[in-house]
Amino acid sequence: MNTISQNLKNAKEKLPQDVVLVAVSKTKPDEDIMEAYSAGQRVFGENKVQEMTDKAQRLPSDIDWHMIGHLQRNKVKYIAPFVSLIHAVDSLKLLKEINKEAKKNERNIACLLQVKIAEEESKFGMEIEEVTKLLNSNEFRAMKNISVKGFMGMATFTNNEQQIRNEFRFLKNQFGLFSQKFPSLKVLSMGMSGDYEIAIQEGSNMLRIGSAIFGERNAP
Ligand SMILES: *Cc1c(COP(=O)(O)O)cnc(C)c1O
Numbered sequence: 662m663n664t665i666s667q668n669l670k671n672a673k674e675k676l677p678q679d680v681v682l683v684a685v686s687k688t689k690p691d692e693d694i695m696e697a698y699s700a701g702q703r704v705f706g707e708n709k710v711q712e713m714t715d716k717a718q719r720l721p722s723d724i725d726w727h728m729i730g731h732l733q734r735n736k737v738k739y740i741a742p743f744v745s746l747i748h749a750v751d752s753l754k755l756l757k758e759i760n761k762e763a764k765k766n767e768r769n770i771a772c773l774l775q776v777k778i779a780e781e782e783s784k785f786g787m788e789i790e791e792v793t794k795l796l797n798s799n800e801f802r803a804m805k806n807i808s809v810k811g812f813m814g815m816a817t818f819t820n821n822e823q824q825i826r827n828e829f830r831f832l833k834n835q836f837g838l839f840s841q842k843f844p845s846l847k848v849l850s851m852g853m854s855g856d857y858e859i860a861i862q863e864g865s866n867m868l869r870i871g872s873a874i875f876g877e878r879n880a881p
Contacts, residue, residue, distance in 0.1 A: 663696060665697050665700070665876075666700035670700070672873060675861075679866055682868050683729065683868065684875070685729065685853075686705045686706065687712065693875050698720070708728070708729050710733075726740075729813075732749060734754065734755055738762050738765075741768070746771045747772045748773045748850055750773060750774050751775045751787050752787070756772065756795070757800070760804040760805070764806040772807050773810060773813040773848060774787060774812055778831055779817040786815070792812075796843055809845065811849055811867075812832060812850070815851070818855075850867040850868075852869065853871070854872045854873035
């Protein structure tokens with residue numbers, strides 16, 4: 662068996678049934694994606710609009726493309742026709758733009774709100790107060806072409822497992838509280854190659870795994 666499908670199999674064996682695995686294929690060539698595809702993988706994550714759009718045009722149409730990276734408003738239009746889930750929505754403005762482009766395409770686009778859980782300043786995401794404000798706003802309620810399905814979070818890049826665990830636990834708790842009031846919140850996207858085992862223990866139900874499946878990337 663080749664490496665990618667073996668890695669995929671190894672990762673999947675560790676996952677509970679109800680956890681969705683997003684294979685993060687950014688920077689990787691079509692052949693690598695097709696290797697995972699042949700092993701049964703259908704959900705792929707990319708972080709660049711141009712790269713995802715190009716790959717979606719070339720590769721099988723039954724792939725679910727997830728945009729996992731920071732998304733600029735002026736680029737939403739390129740992915741609106743086909744994207745299956747947008748993970749990193751971090752403002753009402755962006756959500757409005759997605760709604761607008763989804764409407765043009767006569768679609769409803771599923772989104773996750775990225776919540777800032779890491780200490781690092783560099784990480785994107787909304788503070789909990791902002792999430793509360795957004796979900797309770799009239800503007801949000803008026804949008805008919807998007808569905809906010811849950812939250813996404815990235816833990817601090819650190820060897821301190823307890824810190825990672827605490828950050829994931831915080832998000833899981835918030836997710837639990839919010840989903841009581843907003844029952845459409847079902848997805849909790851947290852966990853990458855380095856921390857997905859902790860993420861599962863802390864209640865993640867969607868993992869975004871790149872290097873543990875496809876090998877190390879040259880470019881970030
Ligand atoms: C690249 C990336 C991942 C996957 O990272 P790995 O460490 O390779 O598993 C997950 N989430 C986001 C947002 C990413 O940009």
